[in-house]
Amino acid sequence: MKQLSIFLNGFRIDRAIGFVWLAAAKWTVVSIILLIAQTTATLSVLFIFKLIVDHLTNSSTDAIFNNLLVLIGIALGVTIIGNLCNALAGYTSTMQTHLVADHMQHLVQLKSIDLDLAYYENSQSYDKLHRAQREAPARPLRIIQSLTELGRNGLTLLGALALLLTFHWGVVVAVLVASLPVLVYRLKQADDLYRLHREKTASERLSGYFNQVITTATSAKEVRAFGFGPLMIHRFGELRSKIRASLQHLSAQGYRRQFITESAATLAGYGALAFVAHAAVRKSISLGEMVMYFGAFQVAVGSLRPTLSALAELYENNLFLSTLYEFLAVQKQVPEPVQPKEMPRPWQSGLRVENLGFRYPDTNRWVLDGITLTIHPGQIVALVGRNGSGKTTLTKLLCRLYDPDTGQISIDDIDLRDFKTADLRREISVIHQDFGRYHMTARENIMLGCPDIGSEDPAIVQAAQWADIHENLIRLPKGYETVMSRTFADGVELSIGQWQKLALARAFVRDSQLILLDEPTSSLDAAAEFEFFEKFREMAHGRSALIISHRFSTVRLADCIYVLDEGHLIEQGNHEDLMVLDGLYAHLYRQQASYYRDESQPTNVNK
Numbered sequence: 001m002k003q004l005s006i007f008l009n010g011f012r013i014d015r016a017i018g019f020v021w022l023a024a025a026k027w028t029v030v031s032i033i034l035l036i037a038q039t040t041a042t043l044s045v046l047f048i049f050k051l052i053v054d055h056l057t058n059s060s061t062d063a064i065f066n067n068l069l070v071l072i073g074i075a076l077g078v079t080i081i082g083n084l085c086n087a088l089a090g091y092t093s094t095m096q097t098h099l100v101a102d103h104m105q106h107l108v109q110l111k112s113i114d115l116d117l118a119y120y121e122n123s124q125s126y127d128k129l130h131r132a133q134r135e136a137p138a139r140p141l142r143i144i145q146s147l148t149e150l151g152r153n154g155l156t157l158l159g160a161l162a163l164l165l166t167f168h169w170g171v172v173v174a175v176l177v178a179s180l181p182v183l184v185y186r187l188k189q190a191d192d193l194y195r196l197h198r199e200k201t202a203s204e205r206l207s208g209y210f211n212q213v214i215t216t217a218t219s220a221k222e223v224r225a226f227g228f229g230p231l232m233i234h235r236f237g238e239l240r241s242k243i244r245a246s247l248q249h250l251s252a253q254g255y256r257r258q259f260i261t262e263s264a265a266t267l268a269g270y271g272a273l274a275f276v277a278h279a280a281v282r283k284s285i286s287l288g289e290m291v292m293y294f295g296a297f298q299v300a301v302g303s304l305r306p307t308l309s310a311l312a313e314l315y316e317n318n319l320f321l322s323t324l325y326e327f328l329a330v331q332k333q334v335p336e337p338v339q340p341k342e343m344p345r346p347w348q349s350g351l352r353v354e355n356l357g358f359r360y361p362d363t364n365r366w367v368l369d370g371i372t373l374t375i376h377p378g379q380i381v382a383l384v385g386r387n388g389s390g391k392t393t394l395t396k397l398l399c400r401l402y403d404p405d406t407g408q409i410s411i412d413d414i415d416l417r418d419f420k421t422a423d424l425r426r427e428i429s430v431i432h433q434d435f436g437r438y439h440m441t442a443r444e445n446i447m448l449g450c451p452d453i454g455s456e457d458p459a460i461v462q463a464a465q466w467a468d469i470h471e472n473l474i475r476l477p478k479g480y481e482t483v484m485s486r487t488f489a490d491g492v493e494l495s496i497g498q499w500q501k502l503a504l505a506r507a508f509v510r511d512s513q514l515i516l517l518d519e520p521t522s523s524l525d526a527a528a529e530f531e532f533f534e535k536f537r538e539m540a541h542g543r544s545a546l547i548i549s550h551r552f553s554t555v556r557l558a559d560c561i562y563v564l565d566e567g568h569l570i571e572q573g574n575h576e577d578l579m580v581l582d583g584l585y586a587h588l589y590r591q592q593a594s595y596y597r598d599e600s601q602p603t604n605v606n607k
C-alpha cells in the first residue's frame, strides 16, 4: 500500500508542469508543436517507404520511375523537416532550461527569506533546505524533458504498434507485456535512489561544510596557522567514500536488474519479429507490407526503451521534486496577525517586557525566565550579564524573530504579535552581535539598513559620519562605491573595527524608534568607543536605545541598567544605584576597573 502511494504521488506531475508553464509558457508551446511535427515526420517517412516498395513490386514499366523519384523526394523533404524540428527543439529546450532553473531558484529564495530565524537554527531544516536547493532548479525541466521524450517516443511507439496491430494483436501484446518488468524495476530503482539521497543528506551537508572550511577565506587563516587542512580533507574524504559506496551498491543492483529485464523484453521482441518473417514466407503479406512491418517493428523496439526510460525518469524526477514541495510547505512559527494593528508613531509609553519566559524550540531550558523591563521613549537602557545569560536572545524576541513562550512584549500596550512583523521591524535599528559583512559597495552596505531609500540619499553619508567611518570611506580607491571584499575585483578589505562602524552606520540610516545594539563597540579602539558614546545621545535623537555591552565604561552612561543572570533579571537601576546595591553589577564593574588599574600600574602587581 505504501509502495502504491509513493507510486501515485510520483506521478502527480501537475505542479511541475505548472512551474514550467509559469516560467516559460511560450517556449513550452513551441516545444509541443515541434514534438508533434517530429513524430509526424518519422511516421510519414515509414509510410512513404511502404509506397516505394509496393510501387517497385507492383509496376513493371520505366514510366513509373518518375513517380518513384517524386516519392523519394517527398521522403527526403520530410526527413529534412524532421531534422530542422530536431535542431529547433534543442534550442527551445536550452531556453526552457535557463528560464525554469531561474524561476525555481527564485521560488526557493522567496521562501527562504520568508521563513523564521528558527528554521535556520535547526539541523533538520537545513537538510530540507539543502535538498530543495539541490533539486529545485533542474527537476521541473527534467520532468518536462521526460514528458517530451515520453511524448515523442510514446507517440512513435503507439503509431508503430497501431501498424503492427493491423498485422496481428499478439505481436503488440507480446511487446507490451515483455516491457512491464523493465518498467517496474526502473521505478523501484528510482524509489531506492530517492531514499538513499534522503538518508545521506546530513552526510552530504557535512562533507560540503568540510569542503567550505578548506576552500573559503573565512577559515583560510586558521587552516594555515594551525595546519588542520589535511584533517579536514581526511574527514571530507571519509564521508564522500561512504556516500560513494552506497551509491555504487545501488547502481550495481540497478544495472543487474536492468540487464535481466531488458534481455527478457528483447527475447519477446525477436519472437514477434520471427512471426512477421514467417507470415512473409507464407505469402500472407506483401513484400511492401513486410518492409513496413519490419520498419514498424524496428521503430517500436527503438522507441520502447526510451519510452520506458522516460516513464521511469518522470517518476524519479517527480519523486525528487517532492523535496521542494516539502520545503515550500514549511509553516512559519512566527505568524502574521489576522487583523494587524497600526504601529504608533511616536511611541507614547514605549516598549514593555512583562514576565517573559522563553525556551529555544526543541529544548527544555528556560533561557529567559520572568523578565520584566521597560524602555521609555528616548531612554537609553543597557543590558549586562555574563556570557550565555540570555542578552542576545532577548534582542531576538524584541525583533520578533521568536515569540515568547510565556508573558508578553508590547509597544504602547499593544502586543508585538498584533503588529505586522514588517511594521515592527521597521521601527527597530539593530546591530546583531554577529552583524553581516556584505560583499557589496560601502554605500550599499549602509543602504541595506533601509533598502527603500535610494542609494543617493544623503542619510547614507550622514549615518557614516555618525558612525565615524566617513573619512575612511572617502579615502578608498572608489570612495563609497568601493566593494567591501577582496574576493571581488577592485575590492578592499576593512579591519574588524571598521566593519563594525559600517554596521553601526547601517543601523543609523534607518529612521526607527528603537536602536538595538548588541556589543556594538566590541572591536572599536578605546578612543573610537569613547567618541561614539559621547555623541550617542545626539545620534539617537530622542529615540529609545537598548545597548548590550561587556564594557562598563559604556554601560555606566545609560539611564537605566538591567542585569541578567542565567535568564533572570537580578538587578536594575542606574550606575550609582547598582554600585550602592553592591550586587553582581558592582562586582563585575569593580573587577573590570581593577583590571584596568592593574594594567596601568604593572609595577604595583609585582609588589
Ligand SMILES: Nc1ncnc2c1ncn2[C@@H]1O[C@H](COP(=O)(O)OP(=O)(O)OP(=O)(O)O)[C@@H](O)[C@H]1O
Binding pocket: 121, 360, 363, 367, 385, 386, 387, 388, 389, 390, 391, 392, 393, 394, 433
Ligand atoms: N539558537 C539557539 N538554540 C538553542 N539554544 C541557544 C540558541 N542560541 C543561544 N542559545 C542558548 O541560549 C543561552 C543564551 O544565549 P545568548 O546568546 O542569549 O547569550 P548572551 O547573553 O548573548 O551571551 P554572550 O554574552 O556570550 O553574547 C545560551 O546558553 C545558549 O547556549
Ligand SMILES: [Mg+2]
Binding pocket: 391, 392, 393, 433, 518
Ligand atoms: Mg550575546
